[in-house]
Amino acid sequence: RGLLGLVGDIAPFLVPNNWLRVQEEKLFAQASFYGYQALWANELLTARGLLLQASLEERLLEGVEQNRIDLEDVLELVRVREQLGSIPPGSSAQIEIQVLAAREELQNLKRVVQENRSQLAYILGFPGNDEAVPAGIQYVSSTEKNNLRYSDYENRVLSYSPESKQFYTLMIAAQSVKKERYLTFLCSN
Secondary structure (H helix, E strand, O other): OOOOHHHHHHHHHHHHHHHHHHHHHHHHHHHHHHHHHHHHHHHHHHHHHHHHHHHHHHHHHHHHHHHHHHHHHHHHHHHHHHHHHHOOOHHHHHHHHHHHHHHHHHHHHHHHHHHHHHHHHHOOOOOOOOOOOOOOOOOOOOOOOOOOHHHHHHEEEEEEEEOHHHHHHHHHHHHHHHHHHHHHHOOOO
C-alpha cells in the first residue's frame, strides 16, 4: 500500500474521495425522500380518484333508481290502458322488459358502488371489511368556464413535482460519483 493509502486508514477525512462519499450519501438520502414523497402523492391521488369515482357512481345509482321508479309507473299506466282497450294488447311487454333491465342495471351498479366503497376503505386504512361512504362532493358547474392554458400550470407542476426533484438530485449524485471515481487513484496501490 502506498503512503496515501496509509493516510486514508489513519485519517480518512484527509482523503478527498471520502468527502465526496458523504456528499453522495446526503444526495441519495434526499433522492429517497423525494421518492417517498412521490409515492405518497400517488397514493393520495389514487384515493382522490376513487373518492370521485365512487361519488359519481352513487349519483348514477340515484339516477338509475329514479329511472326504474318512473318506468314502473309508466308500466302500471300502460297495463291499465291495455285493460281499458285504449292501446293494443302486449304494449306493456316492451315497458316490462325495460323495467327488468333497469332492475338488473341497478343491482349491478349497487355491486360496483359496494366494491368502490371497499376499495376506498382499504386505501384509507379502515380495518376489516368496512366500507367508506363518500360525503357529498361539490362538483364544478359545467357552465362555468375555467380556461386553463398549458403554459399557466406547466412550470408550477414541474417545479413542485417530487419525481423531477428526485431525478435532479440523482443527476447531481451521479456527477459526484463520477468525481469520486476520478479520485480513487489516490488510495490505490
